[in-house]
Amino acid sequence: MSQNLAVRDVFDAIADPTRRELIRLLADKSELPLHELTPRFEMGRTAVSKHLTILKQAGLVRDRKVGRETRFRLHAAPLREVQDWVSFYDKFWRTNLLRLEQPLKEEDEATERN
Structure with a gap:
């Protein structure tokens, strides 16, 4: 450059x-x-x-x-910065979706019992 x-x-x-x-x-x-x-x-x-x-x-x-x-x-090396930023939010969303998944499973189980 x-x-x-x-x-x-x-x-x-x-x-x-x-x-x-x-x-x-x-x-x-x-x-x-x-x-x-x-x-x-x-x-x-x-x-x-x-x-x-x-x-x-x-x-x-x-x-x-x-x-x-x-x-x-x-020259793709600078795209690593973008990948790192996106992967942080990927982890963020996976963690939050796992938190949401548990109450939804419990709700489904309660619905099935009724």
Whole structure:
């Protein structure tokens, strides 16, 4: 990542559906040039390039020059922060659903006895 680019929050970077789709597309391929990414969106090359820049600032995308072409690839390591955050709430919901499950079981058992 270029040192003159600001570091962007990963959550901010993935908040946009276009950028999430770019991540998905890059996850499916080892590398893709801009001219192959652009037709998959209803926007121009410049707009797609801006989305890729935001992903690069968050460390989610890396690029390299091959001749006159720039190829982009996913660097998924920063997504670990998102996974860690989501897994905390996954545990939270599982714990709370288990707490709710017991009274519901007791209610079902009481209904079956009647």
